[in-house]
Amino acid sequence: MTEKLRRPAEETYGAELAALAxxxxxxxxxxxxxxxxxxxTYLMGGTAPDGSVVTPKYVGDRRLIETAVAxxxxxxxxxxxxxxxxxxxxxxxxxxxxIAGDSTLVxxxxxxxxxxxxxxxxxxxxxxxxxxxxxxxxxTPLMRAMESGKLCRFEELTxxxxxxxxxxxxxxxxxxxxxxxxxxxxxxxxxxxxxATANNRDKGVNELSSALKRRFNVVVLPLPxxxxxxxxxxxxxxxxxxxxxxxxxxxxVADEVARIVSIFRELRSGSTEDGKIALKTPTGGLSTxxxxxxxxxxxxxxxxxxxxxxxxxxxxxNMIGAVIKDPVQDRAVLGEYLETxxxxxxxxxxYYAALTDRI
Ligand SMILES: Nc1ncnc2c1ncn2[C@@H]1O[C@H](COP(=O)(O)OP(=O)(O)O)[C@@H](O)[C@H]1O
Ligand SMILES: [Mg+2]
Numbered sequence: 167m168t169e170k171l172r173r174p175a176e177e178t179y180g181a182e183l184a185a186l187a188x189x190x191x192x193x194x195x196x197x198x199x200x201x202x203x204x205x206x207t208y209l210m211g212g213t214a215p216d217g218s219v220v221t222p223k224y225v226g227d228r229r230l231i232e233t234a235v236a237x238x239x240x241x242x243x244x245x246x247x248x249x250x251x252x253x254x255x256x257x258x259x260x261x262x263x264x265i266a267g268d269s270t271l272v273x274x275x276x277x278x279x280x281x282x283x284x285x286x287x288x289x290x291x292x293x294x295x296x297x298x299x300x301x302x303x304x305x306t307p308l309m310r311a312m313e314s315g316k317l318c319r320f321e322e323l324t325x326x327x328x329x330x331x332x333x334x335x336x337x338x339x340x341x342x343x344x345x346x347x348x349x350x351x352x353x354x355x356x357x358x359x360x361x362a363t364a365n366n367r368d369k370g371v372n373e374l375s376s377a378l379k380r381r382f383n384v385v386v387l388p389l390p391x392x393x394x395x396x397x398x399x400x401x402x403x404x405x406x407x408x409x410x411x412x413x414x415x416x417x418x419v420a421d422e423v424a425r426i427v428s429i430f431r432e433l434r435s436g437s438t439e440d441g442k443i444a445l446k447t448p449t450g451g452l453s454t455x456x457x458x459x460x461x462x463x464x465x466x467x468x469x470x471x472x473x474x475x476x477x478x479x480x481x482x483x484n485m486i487g488a489v490i491k492d493p494v495q496d497r498a499v500l501g502e503y504l505e506t507x508x509x510x511x512x513x514x515x516x517y518y519a520a521l522t523d524r525i
Contacts, residue, residue, distance in 0.1 A: 172410075174270050175223075175263035182208060182220050183264060189215025195239040197315040197357015198265050202235045205264040209235075209257065223260045224253060225399045230385055231257070237383040238265060238317070243338055243360035245323070245374075248387035251453025254363035257387065258319050261361055266316035271307035273318065275326040284308055284333045285343060298347045308360075312343060315357030323362035324371045331378055334360070338381040367451065389453065393439075396427050396454055404461045413465050416476035423461060425514060426485065430457055433489065433499070438507055445507070446499045450491035460484040478516035485517075486524050501525055 176183060183200070186208055192201035200208065207214075209231050211222030224231060237244045238261065246254040262269035273283065286309050292302035311318035323331065337343055341354040362382065365371070374382070390396035400423045408415045432438050436447045450456070464481035472480045490496040500521070508518045 174268075175259050176267055176269055179208070179221075179223075179260075179263065182214065182218075183267070185214035185216050185218045186220065186264075191215075195357075197355065198239075199267045200264055202232075202239055205235050205261070206231050208264040209260055222402075224257050225395065225402070226253075226387070226390065230387065233383070234261060234385045235265075237385070238359050238361070240383075241341075242383045243334075243362065243381055245382040245384045246361065246363045246387055247366055247384050249367045249389065249453060250365055250451045251455030252387040252389055253454075254365075254387055255321060258321075258361045258363055262317040262319055266311075266357060268314075268316050269319070271311045271316055271318045272321060273307050274321045275323050277325060277327065279326040279330055281330055281333050282306075284330060286345065300348065303345070303348070308337065309343065309352055311360075312337070312341075312352055312354040312358050315355030317358070318360050320360060320362040322364060324364040324374065326372065328372045328375055331372065332375055335375075335377055335381065338378075389434075393424075393427050393431055396431070396457070397424050399454055400427065400457050400461060403458050404465070407458070407462050408465050411462070411466070413462075413469050414474060416465065416468060416474060418476055419461065419465070422464070422476055422478075422481060423457070425517060426457055426460060426481065429485070429503075429508070429514075429517070430488075432507065433503060443506060445503055448489050448491065448496040448499050450489065450496070452488060456488045460488050463487075478520040482517070482520035482524050485521065490525075497525060 186200055186204045190201050190204045192203055194201045206228065207220055209222075209224050210228050212220050214220055234244055234246070234257070246258055248254055259269040262271070273279070283306060286306055287304040289302050289304050292299070296302060305313070308318045310316075337354070338360065341358070343352045345351060390399060397420070401420050404419060404423065405415055428439060430452045432445060433448055434452045436445050437443065438445065460481060463484035464476060467483070468474055468476040468480040486500075489500050504518060504522055504525070508514050508521070
């Protein structure tokens with residue numbers, strides 16, 4: 167049997183979810199698999215009623231997650247907003263896994279998303295052969311979530327056109343979806359709600375209409391406050407991802423993460439950590455997620471091409487890829503940073519050499 171490359175959260179963390187459900191005596195909103203408190207424990211980490219350990223999924227402010235969970239227990243939907251790489255999709259997946267036991271009802275929104283991908287489509291062979299019927303109707307993840315009382319996830323909600331977004335107004339306010347072709351409506355079962363994510367830094371953003379905005383509660387996921395918090399997130403995620411890919415984790419992962427985070431944070435904020443030198447910032451995001459990608463790529467290079475040694479050389483190409491999104495502008499930004507800051511910094515000699523060599 168072939169193995170899935172990536173399993174949904176409810177499978178990967180099935181044991182934790184079962185342990186939390188086991189002794190969960192607290193009040194649950196209708197249709198929920200866990201109580202709100204247990205959902206927060208699942209996301210933030212802690213202990214299950216049977217004493218087993220629940221690993222943290224989100225590292226950050228507990229109150230944000232409490233607000234998100236509380237929102238989903240009301241008739242308002244949840245919108246997770248933030249710059250790329252702040253764990254919006256990650257939190258959305260885990261919330262759906264914990265609350266509905268199913269994180270797979272996802273609609274990825276793009277400029278090309280149309281109403282049929284939100285409401286329902288038709289199986290044209292069936293439609294032509296037998297006319298409009300429930301059998302000929304192709305349910306979308308949204309319709310299936312409504313019928314089964316689960317959560318539907320909308321990824322990058324603001325990327326689809328405003329007129330298509332507004333399809334959701336009826337669903338969110340009336341909790342039903344009319345199907346005029348069959349002269350009927352689909353009513354949402356208890357437990358149904360929507361979690362959407364959106365980038366506040368996207369080009370081509372279609373602002374939510376005020377009618378739709380009112381039906382969402384917005385929770386902003388921030389970039390990590392401190393470098394040490396960011397290092398902790400990256401080390402944890404890189405460890406999990408490397409294990410999943412069967413890559414051995416080199417001993418110096420945490421040290422290299424600390425160096426990369428300090429470089430990324432300086433470039434991102436446009437000034438050195440001591441605040442003495444102002445820097446130009448690259449066009450791309452340089453988020454936590456970007457640093458995770460650099461590390462996992464570097465570990466793969468180290469494993470297959472560098473005898474398992476995670477050196478600046480093994481990481482440099484990935485770092486260049488993360489920093490230089492615009493080949494002209496960002497190259498100049500990085501070049502200036504290397505010469506004015508990194509060249510003289512102790513402990514970064516390897517990075518200065520490897521990056522200068524590749525730029
Ligand atoms: N605060 C955080 N806690 C846990 N993981 C985080 C955090 N910030 C970023 N990550 C990690 O970053 C990666 C990318 O996150 P993702 O959800 O795809 O970002 P977004 O959807 O906001 O662009 C995930 O692997 C996630 O685990
Ligand atoms: Mg995302």
